Amino acid sequence: MSVFADKPVHQPGPPRTYVRREGRLTDGQKRALSELLPQFTYPEDGRAPGEVFGREAPRVLEIGFGNGESLAAQAGKHRDQDFIGLEVHRPGVGYLLQAVEADKLSNVRVSSSDALLFLDQALPQASIDRVQVFFPDPWPKKRHHKRRIVRPDALDKIARVMKPGAVLALATDWDNYAEQMMEVLSAHPAFENCHGDAQFAPRAERIVTRFERRAHRLGHTIHDLAFSRR
Template sequence: MSELRNHTPDGPPAPIRAGREPRFPGGPVADPAGSHHERRIRSFQPRRSRVTAGQGDALQRLWPVWGLDIDGLRVLDLEEMFGGLPVVLEIGFGMGEATAQMAAADPGTGILAVDVHTPGQGNLLGLAERNGLSNIRVANGDAIILLREMLPPRSLDGLRVFFPDPWPKKRHHKRRLIQPEFLTLAAARLKPGAILHCATDWEPYAEQMLEVLSAHPDFENTQEHGGYAPRPAFRPLTRFEGQGLDKGHKVHDLLFRRPLGPA
Protein backbone atom coordinates (compact mmCIF):
# COMPACT_ATOMS: atom_id res chain seq x y z
CA MET A 1 0.00 0.00 0.00
CA SER A 2 1.32 3.43 -0.94
CA GLU A 3 1.63 5.93 1.87
CA LEU A 4 2.29 9.55 2.70
CA ARG A 5 4.45 10.52 5.62
CA ASN A 6 3.42 12.73 8.48
CA HIS A 7 6.42 14.36 10.14
CA THR A 8 6.33 14.38 13.94
CA PRO A 9 8.54 16.54 16.16
CA ASP A 10 9.82 13.70 18.33
CA GLY A 11 10.65 10.95 15.89
CA PRO A 12 10.72 9.68 12.34
CA PRO A 13 7.86 10.36 9.96
CA ALA A 14 4.75 8.34 10.73
CA PRO A 15 3.05 6.69 7.77
CA ILE A 16 -0.43 7.73 6.75
CA ARG A 17 -2.44 5.23 4.72
CA ALA A 18 -3.45 6.30 1.25
CA GLY A 19 -7.17 6.92 0.96
CA ARG A 20 -7.35 8.85 4.23
CA GLU A 21 -6.94 12.60 4.27
CA PRO A 22 -3.50 13.31 5.74
CA ARG A 23 -2.78 15.92 8.33
CA PHE A 24 -0.16 18.45 7.34
CA PRO A 25 1.67 20.07 10.24
CA GLY A 26 1.83 23.78 9.53
CA GLY A 27 -0.40 23.34 6.48
CA PRO A 28 -3.99 24.34 5.68
CA VAL A 29 -6.56 23.69 8.38
CA ALA A 30 -10.21 22.76 8.06
CA ASP A 31 -12.61 25.72 8.26
CA PRO A 32 -10.02 28.19 9.63
CA ALA A 33 -12.59 30.90 10.45
CA GLY A 34 -15.34 28.59 11.65
CA SER A 35 -15.02 29.44 15.32
CA HIS A 36 -14.60 33.19 14.78
CA HIS A 37 -17.39 34.16 12.40
CA GLU A 38 -21.10 33.62 11.93
CA ARG A 39 -22.54 30.55 10.33
CA ARG A 40 -24.29 31.34 7.05
CA ILE A 41 -25.25 29.85 3.73
CA ARG A 42 -22.08 29.21 1.77
CA SER A 43 -21.49 29.19 -1.97
CA PHE A 44 -19.05 26.28 -1.80
CA GLN A 45 -18.83 22.75 -0.48
CA PRO A 46 -15.45 21.34 0.66
CA ARG A 47 -14.61 18.30 -1.45
CA ARG A 48 -12.81 15.38 0.13
CA SER A 49 -10.60 13.48 -2.26
CA ARG A 50 -7.26 11.75 -2.10
CA VAL A 51 -4.15 13.86 -1.70
CA THR A 52 -1.28 12.40 -3.69
CA ALA A 53 2.20 12.03 -2.29
CA GLY A 54 3.43 14.93 -4.42
CA GLN A 55 0.60 17.21 -3.34
CA GLY A 56 1.13 16.29 0.30
CA ASP A 57 4.84 17.01 0.03
CA ALA A 58 4.12 20.43 -1.52
CA LEU A 59 1.64 21.25 1.25
CA GLN A 60 4.08 20.36 4.00
CA ARG A 61 7.04 22.21 2.50
CA LEU A 62 5.48 25.17 0.75
CA TRP A 63 2.40 26.12 2.76
CA PRO A 64 4.47 28.00 5.38
CA VAL A 65 6.04 29.97 2.50
CA TRP A 66 3.21 30.61 0.02
CA GLY A 67 0.03 29.58 1.86
CA LEU A 68 -2.34 31.25 4.29
CA ASP A 69 -5.49 30.29 6.17
CA ILE A 70 -8.46 32.63 5.97
CA ASP A 71 -9.11 33.05 9.68
CA GLY A 72 -10.60 36.55 9.57
CA LEU A 73 -8.33 37.73 12.38
CA ARG A 74 -5.92 40.01 10.54
CA VAL A 75 -5.70 42.40 7.62
CA LEU A 76 -3.29 41.33 4.91
CA ASP A 77 -0.56 43.62 3.62
CA LEU A 78 -0.71 42.71 -0.07
CA GLU A 79 2.09 45.09 -1.00
CA GLU A 80 4.46 43.29 1.36
CA MET A 81 3.13 39.86 0.44
CA PHE A 82 3.68 40.36 -3.30
CA GLY A 83 6.63 42.74 -3.27
CA GLY A 84 4.63 45.68 -4.61
CA LEU A 85 3.04 43.86 -7.55
CA PRO A 86 -0.57 44.62 -8.50
CA VAL A 87 -2.74 41.82 -7.12
CA VAL A 88 -5.64 39.91 -8.64
CA LEU A 89 -7.85 37.72 -6.45
CA GLU A 90 -8.94 34.41 -7.98
CA ILE A 91 -11.83 32.62 -6.26
CA GLY A 92 -11.98 28.89 -6.93
CA PHE A 93 -8.97 27.59 -8.87
CA GLY A 94 -9.68 23.86 -8.94
CA MET A 95 -6.41 22.02 -9.52
CA GLY A 96 -4.59 25.25 -10.35
CA GLU A 97 -3.40 24.56 -13.90
CA ALA A 98 -5.02 27.68 -15.36
CA THR A 99 -3.82 29.80 -12.42
CA ALA A 100 -0.25 28.66 -12.96
CA GLN A 101 -0.46 29.39 -16.69
CA MET A 102 -1.76 32.92 -16.08
CA ALA A 103 0.92 33.55 -13.46
CA ALA A 104 3.63 32.39 -15.86
CA ALA A 105 2.29 34.53 -18.70
CA ASP A 106 2.06 37.65 -16.48
CA PRO A 107 4.86 37.60 -13.88
CA GLY A 108 4.25 41.29 -13.18
CA THR A 109 0.91 40.52 -11.53
CA GLY A 110 0.43 38.77 -8.21
CA ILE A 111 -2.34 36.17 -7.93
CA LEU A 112 -3.99 35.50 -4.60
CA ALA A 113 -5.74 32.19 -5.33
CA VAL A 114 -8.48 30.96 -2.97
CA ASP A 115 -9.98 27.48 -2.72
CA VAL A 116 -10.97 24.89 -0.12
CA HIS A 117 -9.90 21.81 -2.11
CA THR A 118 -6.80 20.37 -0.42
CA PRO A 119 -5.49 18.38 -3.42
CA GLY A 120 -5.83 21.47 -5.60
CA GLN A 121 -3.97 23.59 -3.06
CA GLY A 122 -1.11 21.11 -3.04
CA ASN A 123 -1.13 20.83 -6.81
CA LEU A 124 -0.94 24.60 -7.33
CA LEU A 125 1.88 24.95 -4.82
CA GLY A 126 3.78 22.23 -6.66
CA LEU A 127 3.19 23.91 -10.03
CA ALA A 128 4.37 27.24 -8.63
CA GLU A 129 7.60 25.69 -7.34
CA ARG A 130 8.36 23.68 -10.49
CA ASN A 131 7.79 26.67 -12.74
CA GLY A 132 9.45 29.28 -10.53
CA LEU A 133 6.22 31.25 -10.05
CA SER A 134 6.90 33.52 -7.11
CA ASN A 135 3.82 35.64 -7.90
CA ILE A 136 1.29 33.10 -6.53
CA ARG A 137 -0.08 32.85 -2.99
CA VAL A 138 -2.60 30.17 -2.05
CA ALA A 139 -5.37 30.91 0.45
CA ASN A 140 -7.50 28.31 2.21
CA GLY A 141 -11.04 29.07 3.33
CA ASP A 142 -14.05 31.27 2.70
CA ALA A 143 -13.47 34.01 0.13
CA ILE A 144 -16.25 36.12 1.65
CA ILE A 145 -14.39 36.33 4.96
CA LEU A 146 -11.17 37.11 3.07
CA LEU A 147 -12.83 40.00 1.25
CA ARG A 148 -14.77 41.31 4.23
CA GLU A 149 -12.28 40.92 7.07
CA MET A 150 -8.78 40.56 5.63
CA LEU A 151 -8.44 42.82 2.59
CA PRO A 152 -8.25 46.62 2.80
CA PRO A 153 -10.53 48.81 0.69
CA ARG A 154 -9.34 49.36 -2.89
CA SER A 155 -6.52 46.86 -2.53
CA LEU A 156 -7.24 44.60 -5.52
CA ASP A 157 -6.41 45.24 -9.17
CA GLY A 158 -8.77 42.53 -10.38
CA LEU A 159 -11.07 39.68 -9.40
CA ARG A 160 -11.55 36.38 -11.25
CA VAL A 161 -14.36 33.91 -10.67
CA PHE A 162 -14.02 31.10 -13.20
CA PHE A 163 -16.61 28.29 -13.30
CA PRO A 164 -18.10 28.69 -9.82
CA ASP A 165 -20.52 26.05 -8.61
CA PRO A 166 -23.76 26.74 -10.54
CA TRP A 167 -26.02 25.24 -7.87
CA PRO A 168 -28.47 24.23 -10.60
CA LYS A 169 -31.47 23.31 -8.44
CA LYS A 170 -33.80 26.26 -7.91
CA ARG A 171 -33.87 25.84 -4.15
CA HIS A 172 -30.08 26.20 -4.12
CA HIS A 173 -29.85 29.37 -6.23
CA LYS A 174 -29.39 31.39 -3.03
CA ARG A 175 -26.02 29.65 -2.66
CA ARG A 176 -24.64 31.05 -5.91
CA LEU A 177 -21.70 33.37 -5.36
CA ILE A 178 -22.52 36.08 -7.87
CA GLN A 179 -25.28 37.95 -6.05
CA PRO A 180 -25.82 41.70 -5.43
CA GLU A 181 -24.47 41.49 -1.86
CA PHE A 182 -21.26 39.81 -3.04
CA LEU A 183 -20.78 42.41 -5.77
CA THR A 184 -21.12 45.25 -3.27
CA LEU A 185 -18.46 43.69 -1.06
CA ALA A 186 -16.16 42.98 -4.02
CA ALA A 187 -16.56 46.51 -5.37
CA ALA A 188 -15.32 47.97 -2.08
CA ARG A 189 -12.09 45.96 -2.36
CA LEU A 190 -11.41 46.70 -6.04
CA LYS A 191 -9.48 49.74 -7.21
CA PRO A 192 -11.17 52.10 -9.70
CA GLY A 193 -10.71 50.63 -13.16
CA ALA A 194 -10.22 47.09 -11.87
CA ILE A 195 -11.88 44.26 -13.79
CA LEU A 196 -14.21 41.61 -12.42
CA HIS A 197 -13.99 38.63 -14.79
CA CYS A 198 -16.49 35.78 -14.48
CA ALA A 199 -16.82 32.69 -16.65
CA THR A 200 -19.35 29.88 -16.59
CA ASP A 201 -20.57 27.10 -18.84
CA TRP A 202 -23.97 26.95 -17.13
CA GLU A 203 -26.36 29.01 -19.25
CA PRO A 204 -28.91 29.93 -16.52
CA TYR A 205 -26.11 31.05 -14.21
CA ALA A 206 -24.54 33.12 -17.00
CA GLU A 207 -27.89 34.85 -17.47
CA GLN A 208 -28.12 35.57 -13.74
CA MET A 209 -24.55 36.90 -13.67
CA LEU A 210 -25.26 39.22 -16.58
CA GLU A 211 -28.48 40.44 -14.99
CA VAL A 212 -27.06 41.24 -11.54
CA LEU A 213 -23.82 42.71 -12.87
CA SER A 214 -25.62 44.92 -15.38
CA ALA A 215 -27.95 46.20 -12.65
CA HIS A 216 -25.27 46.86 -10.05
CA PRO A 217 -24.30 50.55 -9.72
CA ASP A 218 -20.66 49.79 -8.86
CA PHE A 219 -19.86 47.99 -12.13
CA GLU A 220 -20.02 48.75 -15.83
CA ASN A 221 -19.87 46.33 -18.74
CA THR A 222 -16.66 46.49 -20.75
CA GLN A 223 -18.70 45.59 -23.85
CA GLU A 224 -19.95 48.77 -25.47
CA HIS A 225 -23.31 47.30 -26.39
CA GLY A 226 -23.66 45.09 -23.32
CA GLY A 227 -23.83 41.33 -23.15
CA TYR A 228 -21.09 38.73 -22.88
CA ALA A 229 -17.46 39.24 -23.80
CA PRO A 230 -15.32 37.12 -26.13
CA ARG A 231 -13.02 34.76 -24.22
CA PRO A 232 -9.86 36.79 -23.51
CA ALA A 233 -6.66 35.22 -24.75
CA PHE A 234 -5.18 35.38 -21.25
CA ARG A 235 -7.78 32.98 -19.83
CA PRO A 236 -6.46 29.48 -20.54
CA LEU A 237 -8.72 26.74 -21.82
CA THR A 238 -8.89 24.44 -18.80
CA ARG A 239 -9.46 20.70 -18.74
CA PHE A 240 -12.77 21.30 -17.00
CA GLU A 241 -13.83 23.76 -19.69
CA GLY A 242 -12.77 21.35 -22.42
CA GLN A 243 -14.94 18.64 -20.92
CA GLY A 244 -17.90 21.02 -20.91
CA LEU A 245 -17.31 22.00 -24.52
CA ASP A 246 -17.17 18.33 -25.47
CA LYS A 247 -20.63 17.96 -23.93
CA GLY A 248 -21.95 20.87 -26.00
CA HIS A 249 -21.83 23.47 -23.24
CA LYS A 250 -21.34 27.09 -24.26
CA VAL A 251 -18.93 29.10 -22.15
CA HIS A 252 -19.75 32.73 -21.36
CA ASP A 253 -17.23 35.33 -20.20
CA LEU A 254 -18.35 38.48 -18.42
CA LEU A 255 -15.92 41.37 -17.95
CA PHE A 256 -17.17 44.26 -15.82
CA ARG A 257 -15.16 47.26 -14.63
CA ARG A 258 -15.18 49.36 -11.49
CA PRO A 259 -15.81 52.86 -12.85
CA LEU A 260 -12.99 55.33 -12.56
CA GLY A 261 -15.34 57.95 -11.18
CA PRO A 262 -14.93 61.69 -11.46
CA ALA A 263 -11.42 62.98 -12.22
Protein backbone atom coordinates in the same frame (compact mmCIF):
# COMPACT_ATOMS: atom_id res chain seq x y z
CA MET B 1 -14.72 23.79 -10.31
CA SER B 2 -13.93 20.59 -8.43
CA VAL B 3 -15.25 17.22 -9.58
CA PHE B 4 -15.30 15.75 -6.08
CA ALA B 5 -18.55 15.35 -4.12
CA ASP B 6 -19.45 15.66 -0.47
CA LYS B 7 -22.27 16.71 1.80
CA PRO B 8 -22.91 20.40 2.41
CA VAL B 9 -21.48 21.90 5.59
CA HIS B 10 -23.92 24.29 7.23
CA GLN B 11 -23.02 27.46 9.10
CA PRO B 12 -24.97 30.44 10.40
CA GLY B 13 -24.94 33.61 8.35
CA PRO B 14 -24.90 34.03 4.56
CA PRO B 15 -25.16 30.81 2.52
CA ARG B 16 -21.83 29.21 1.73
CA THR B 17 -20.82 29.20 -1.91
CA TYR B 18 -19.16 25.78 -1.66
CA VAL B 19 -19.12 22.41 0.05
CA ARG B 20 -15.96 20.81 1.39
CA ARG B 21 -14.81 18.20 -1.13
CA GLU B 22 -11.56 16.71 0.04
CA GLY B 23 -11.16 13.98 -2.57
CA ARG B 24 -7.98 11.95 -2.61
CA LEU B 25 -4.63 13.61 -2.08
CA THR B 26 -1.63 12.30 -3.97
CA ASP B 27 1.68 11.95 -2.16
CA GLY B 28 2.96 14.98 -4.07
CA GLN B 29 -0.03 17.08 -3.03
CA LYS B 30 0.38 16.00 0.60
CA ARG B 31 4.03 17.04 0.53
CA ALA B 32 3.18 20.37 -1.10
CA LEU B 33 0.54 21.13 1.51
CA SER B 34 2.89 20.19 4.32
CA GLU B 35 6.07 21.87 3.08
CA LEU B 36 4.95 24.71 0.81
CA LEU B 37 1.59 25.93 2.12
CA PRO B 38 3.07 27.76 5.14
CA GLN B 39 5.36 29.73 2.83
CA PHE B 40 2.73 30.59 0.22
CA THR B 41 -0.36 31.16 2.39
CA TYR B 42 -1.79 34.67 2.11
CA PRO B 43 -2.17 36.15 5.63
CA GLU B 44 -5.63 37.20 6.74
CA ASP B 45 -4.72 40.14 8.96
CA GLY B 46 -5.65 42.86 6.47
CA ARG B 47 -2.12 43.96 5.65
CA ALA B 48 -1.43 45.56 2.27
CA PRO B 49 -0.66 43.13 -0.58
CA GLY B 50 2.52 45.08 -1.32
CA GLU B 51 3.78 44.14 2.13
CA VAL B 52 2.89 40.47 1.60
CA PHE B 53 4.62 40.21 -1.78
CA GLY B 54 7.44 42.59 -0.95
CA ARG B 55 6.80 44.84 -3.94
CA GLU B 56 4.22 47.01 -5.66
CA ALA B 57 2.74 45.33 -8.73
CA PRO B 58 -0.65 44.80 -10.40
CA ARG B 59 -2.65 42.36 -8.28
CA VAL B 60 -4.99 39.64 -9.49
CA LEU B 61 -7.40 37.79 -7.21
CA GLU B 62 -8.85 34.50 -8.46
CA ILE B 63 -11.80 33.10 -6.54
CA GLY B 64 -12.11 29.32 -6.88
CA PHE B 65 -9.04 28.36 -8.91
CA GLY B 66 -9.88 24.63 -9.09
CA ASN B 67 -6.63 22.73 -9.56
CA GLY B 68 -4.74 25.95 -10.27
CA GLU B 69 -3.76 24.96 -13.80
CA SER B 70 -4.92 28.25 -15.30
CA LEU B 71 -3.67 30.43 -12.44
CA ALA B 72 -0.19 28.88 -12.55
CA ALA B 73 0.04 29.41 -16.31
CA GLN B 74 -1.06 33.03 -15.95
CA ALA B 75 1.38 33.69 -13.11
CA GLY B 76 4.21 32.16 -15.11
CA LYS B 77 3.41 34.32 -18.12
CA HIS B 78 2.98 37.52 -16.10
CA ARG B 79 5.72 37.47 -13.49
CA ASP B 80 5.41 41.23 -13.20
CA GLN B 81 1.99 40.75 -11.59
CA ASP B 82 1.05 39.24 -8.22
CA PHE B 83 -1.66 36.58 -7.91
CA ILE B 84 -3.81 35.64 -4.94
CA GLY B 85 -5.74 32.39 -5.37
CA LEU B 86 -8.67 31.20 -3.25
CA GLU B 87 -9.70 27.54 -3.25
CA VAL B 88 -11.29 25.51 -0.46
CA HIS B 89 -10.44 22.07 -1.88
CA ARG B 90 -7.10 20.78 -0.67
CA PRO B 91 -6.21 18.63 -3.71
CA GLY B 92 -6.47 21.73 -5.89
CA VAL B 93 -4.35 23.77 -3.51
CA GLY B 94 -1.74 21.01 -3.45
CA TYR B 95 -1.72 20.78 -7.24
CA LEU B 96 -1.16 24.53 -7.58
CA LEU B 97 1.62 24.52 -4.99
CA GLN B 98 3.40 21.80 -6.95
CA ALA B 99 3.26 24.04 -10.04
CA VAL B 100 4.45 27.04 -8.00
CA GLU B 101 7.48 25.06 -6.90
CA ALA B 102 8.22 23.56 -10.32
CA ASP B 103 7.97 26.90 -12.13
CA LYS B 104 9.60 28.93 -9.34
CA LEU B 105 6.63 31.27 -9.03
CA SER B 106 7.32 33.81 -6.32
CA ASN B 107 4.29 35.88 -7.37
CA VAL B 108 1.58 33.52 -6.08
CA ARG B 109 -0.11 33.29 -2.68
CA VAL B 110 -3.05 31.06 -1.77
CA SER B 111 -5.79 30.70 0.80
CA SER B 112 -8.28 27.91 1.44
CA SER B 113 -10.55 30.13 3.51
CA ASP B 114 -14.17 30.86 2.70
CA ALA B 115 -14.00 33.50 -0.04
CA LEU B 116 -16.56 35.79 1.60
CA LEU B 117 -14.67 35.78 4.91
CA PHE B 118 -11.37 36.32 3.09
CA LEU B 119 -12.78 39.33 1.26
CA ASP B 120 -13.94 40.79 4.56
CA GLN B 121 -10.81 40.14 6.61
CA ALA B 122 -7.71 39.69 4.46
CA LEU B 123 -7.69 42.47 1.88
CA PRO B 124 -7.71 46.25 2.32
CA GLN B 125 -10.23 48.36 0.46
CA ALA B 126 -9.34 49.17 -3.18
CA SER B 127 -6.28 46.91 -3.26
CA ILE B 128 -6.98 44.61 -6.24
CA ASP B 129 -6.59 45.39 -9.96
CA ARG B 130 -8.43 42.36 -11.35
CA VAL B 131 -10.76 39.68 -9.96
CA GLN B 132 -11.32 36.39 -11.79
CA VAL B 133 -14.18 33.97 -11.18
CA PHE B 134 -13.89 31.23 -13.77
CA PHE B 135 -16.43 28.39 -13.81
CA PRO B 136 -17.77 28.77 -10.28
CA ASP B 137 -20.04 26.07 -8.90
CA PRO B 138 -23.34 26.62 -10.77
CA TRP B 139 -25.53 25.19 -8.01
CA PRO B 140 -28.02 24.15 -10.70
CA LYS B 141 -30.97 23.32 -8.44
CA LYS B 142 -33.17 26.37 -7.98
CA ARG B 143 -33.27 25.99 -4.21
CA HIS B 144 -29.46 26.25 -4.18
CA HIS B 145 -29.18 29.40 -6.33
CA LYS B 146 -28.71 31.41 -3.12
CA ARG B 147 -25.30 29.71 -2.77
CA ARG B 148 -23.97 31.08 -6.05
CA ILE B 149 -20.98 33.37 -5.64
CA VAL B 150 -22.42 35.95 -8.05
CA ARG B 151 -25.12 37.45 -5.87
CA PRO B 152 -25.56 40.97 -4.47
CA ASP B 153 -24.03 40.47 -1.02
CA ALA B 154 -20.96 38.71 -2.44
CA LEU B 155 -20.56 41.40 -5.11
CA ASP B 156 -20.57 44.04 -2.36
CA LYS B 157 -17.55 42.33 -0.81
CA ILE B 158 -15.78 41.91 -4.15
CA ALA B 159 -16.40 45.56 -5.04
CA ARG B 160 -14.90 46.73 -1.75
CA VAL B 161 -11.46 45.26 -2.51
CA MET B 162 -11.35 46.36 -6.17
CA LYS B 163 -9.65 49.58 -7.25
CA PRO B 164 -11.73 52.01 -9.36
CA GLY B 165 -11.42 50.80 -12.94
CA ALA B 166 -10.44 47.27 -11.89
CA VAL B 167 -12.01 44.47 -13.92
CA LEU B 168 -14.12 41.57 -12.71
CA ALA B 169 -13.81 38.74 -15.27
CA LEU B 170 -16.15 35.75 -15.12
CA ALA B 171 -16.84 32.63 -17.13
CA THR B 172 -19.44 29.87 -16.91
CA ASP B 173 -20.71 27.07 -19.12
CA TRP B 174 -24.20 27.14 -17.59
CA ASP B 175 -26.62 29.25 -19.64
CA ASN B 176 -28.89 29.93 -16.67
CA TYR B 177 -26.00 31.06 -14.50
CA ALA B 178 -24.64 33.29 -17.27
CA GLU B 179 -28.01 35.01 -17.50
CA GLN B 180 -28.15 35.48 -13.74
CA MET B 181 -24.59 36.85 -13.69
CA MET B 182 -25.51 39.37 -16.35
CA GLU B 183 -28.69 40.40 -14.54
CA VAL B 184 -27.17 40.73 -11.07
CA LEU B 185 -24.00 42.51 -12.21
CA SER B 186 -25.90 44.90 -14.49
CA ALA B 187 -28.10 45.90 -11.56
CA HIS B 188 -25.24 46.41 -9.11
CA PRO B 189 -24.30 50.09 -8.68
CA ALA B 190 -20.57 49.37 -8.29
CA PHE B 191 -20.13 47.71 -11.68
CA GLU B 192 -20.33 48.66 -15.34
CA ASN B 193 -20.31 46.25 -18.29
CA CYS B 194 -17.02 46.68 -20.17
CA HIS B 195 -18.70 45.79 -23.47
CA GLY B 196 -22.03 47.59 -23.26
CA ASP B 197 -25.39 46.82 -21.72
CA ALA B 198 -26.25 43.10 -21.63
CA GLN B 199 -23.22 42.22 -23.75
CA PHE B 200 -21.05 39.19 -23.08
CA ALA B 201 -17.28 39.54 -23.37
CA PRO B 202 -14.69 37.95 -25.65
CA ARG B 203 -12.94 35.00 -24.09
CA ALA B 204 -10.68 36.13 -21.24
CA GLU B 205 -7.00 35.29 -21.22
CA ARG B 206 -6.71 31.80 -19.76
CA ILE B 207 -5.53 28.40 -20.92
CA VAL B 208 -8.11 25.81 -21.90
CA THR B 209 -8.27 23.68 -18.78
CA ARG B 210 -9.41 20.10 -18.44
CA PHE B 211 -12.70 21.39 -17.06
CA GLU B 212 -13.26 23.68 -20.04
CA ARG B 213 -12.42 20.90 -22.50
CA ARG B 214 -15.03 18.73 -20.80
CA ALA B 215 -17.61 21.50 -21.15
CA HIS B 216 -16.89 21.67 -24.89
CA ARG B 217 -17.25 17.89 -25.22
CA LEU B 218 -20.65 18.12 -23.56
CA GLY B 219 -21.70 20.79 -26.05
CA HIS B 220 -21.89 23.57 -23.49
CA THR B 221 -21.47 27.19 -24.54
CA ILE B 222 -18.81 29.13 -22.65
CA HIS B 223 -20.04 32.57 -21.57
CA ASP B 224 -17.52 35.25 -20.56
CA LEU B 225 -18.41 38.48 -18.78
CA ALA B 226 -16.28 41.51 -17.91
CA PHE B 227 -17.40 44.32 -15.62
CA SER B 228 -15.34 47.27 -14.40
CA ARG B 229 -15.44 48.80 -10.94
CA ARG B 230 -17.00 52.24 -11.08
